[in-house]
Amino acid sequence: MxxxxxxxxxxxxxxxxxxxxxxxxxxxxxxxxxxxxxxxxxxxxxxxxxxxxxxxxxxxxxxxxxxACRVPVQRFHPDRSQRRCLARNAGLSVRIVPTACTSEYFALYRSYLQSRHRDGGMDDARPEDFERFLYTAWSPTRFIEFRDGERLVALAVTDFCADGLSAVYTFFDPEQHPRGLGSFAILSQIRIARERNLPHVYLGFWIDGHPKMHYKARFRPLEILRDNRWTALG
Known part of the structure; x- marks a missing residue:
């Protein structure tokens, strides 16, 4: 070949x-x-x-x-709800670290899956599942830790690409759900991309009208890929 x-x-x-x-x-x-x-x-x-x-x-x-959808970070401005999310989580420390399957990371991952995906085939995860699903030897992956003091409350698996950050997967402490840690992770990825002069944060796939995907449309302006062209979501 x-x-x-x-x-x-x-x-x-x-x-x-x-x-x-x-x-x-x-x-x-x-x-x-x-x-x-x-x-x-x-x-x-x-x-x-x-x-x-x-x-x-x-x-x-x-x-x-x-x-496929992405946020053009230089044109993004948080709305009122997102500003409240930022204020609610202002006390968290945010740190970029290398990938690893530690007992602390895996415990948080397993707890999240058991809460969010019970009986869905993912809730009985093993350490090898963690490594196989989240990162690989060649990928430009880093973990973004979110800690409340010493306590790990969320982890954002993020690929640092030439054109921006790709938000691969985020998991968090289910007991901390009211904090909006999923949204805070995206807002943090947007901030990190802006600080590094990276133009985009890729959020995976958006599905019009689907309740699991509706949150992505709140990160305006959002761009979507149609007919091999990135255009603003109307």
Whole structure:
């Protein structure tokens, strides 16, 4: 195979994670391709996401609901609710650290999954699941810790790409739900991107009208990828 050719694979149909009555398929870049670390930045800019060592994009028959979205950080201004979130969490320390599977991280991860995804197949996670899902040897991943004093309350798994930050996954202490730690993590990623002169924060996929995805539309101006063009969400 030519060194400048990268294979794409399509997965078999599997249950959709957002609509019970639908099946889903993904287009996956060959995870064994030696060029994957070099092309990952471009893949993110073209709407791909990373889960472990797999870089993928939804490719579902008859459904185009999942739309890649990103925040242009220089034009972002928090709304009233987001300003309250920032004030509510102003006492937290925020620190960028290397990836690792520590007992502290894993305990928080497992607690979050048991609260949010009970009986969904993810709630009995093992340490190897943590590593396999969140980061890989070649990915430009860092963890962003959020601590209340010494206590870890949230962790944002973030890829530091050339064009911006890609918010891979965030988990937090379920007992701290009223603090809005998921939103605070995104607001922190936007601040970090701005400080590093990175133009975007990629938030994965937005689904119009879906209750699990509605929160992303509050980070205005939000850009969405349609017909291979990034345009403002109206």
């Amino acid at each position: 030519r060194p400048d050719v990268v294979r794409l694979f399509q997965t078999l149909p599997h249950p959709c994670g957002y609509y019970d009555e639908r099946t889903a398929q993904n287009l996956v870049i060959d995870p064994s391709a030696p060029q994957l670390p070099q092309i990952y930045d471009l893949a993110v800019q073209r709407g791909y996401r990373r889960a472990g060592g797999h870089v993928y994009h939804p490719q579902c028959q008859g459904c185009h609901a999942c739309i």
